[in-house]
Amino acid sequence: MPPTEEIICTAEDCFLDLFENHYTYDVPEDLEVSDLSCPVCGGTDCLKPVEL
Numbered sequence: 001m002p003p004t005e006e007i008i009c010t011a012e013d014c015f016l017d018l019f020e021n022h023y024t025y026d027v028p029e030d031l032e033v034s035d036l037s038c039p040v041c042g043g044t045d046c047l048k049p050v051e052l
Contacts, residue, residue, distance in 0.1 A: 006050035007033060014041035018050070 002023045009016045016038060023031075037044045 002027065005033075006052075007036070008048050008050055009038045009041065009043065009046050010048055011038065011041050011043045011046040014038060014043065014046070016040040 002025050004023070005021045006018060007021055008018050019039065021036065033047050033049050034044060036047055038047060
């Protein structure tokens with residue numbers, strides 16, 4: 001099963017608080033949350049993975 005990750009956006013002016021990212025089987029091993037951008041505000045340094 002491909003990995004799934006919950007990510008929060010911490011930008012004060014962004015209304016998105018949480019989203020779930022579903023990866024494909026061929027996701028690169030070295031992919032980090034910092035490689036992604038918020039789907040609402042476009043920020044990259046405001047994304048943090050949710051630790052369960």
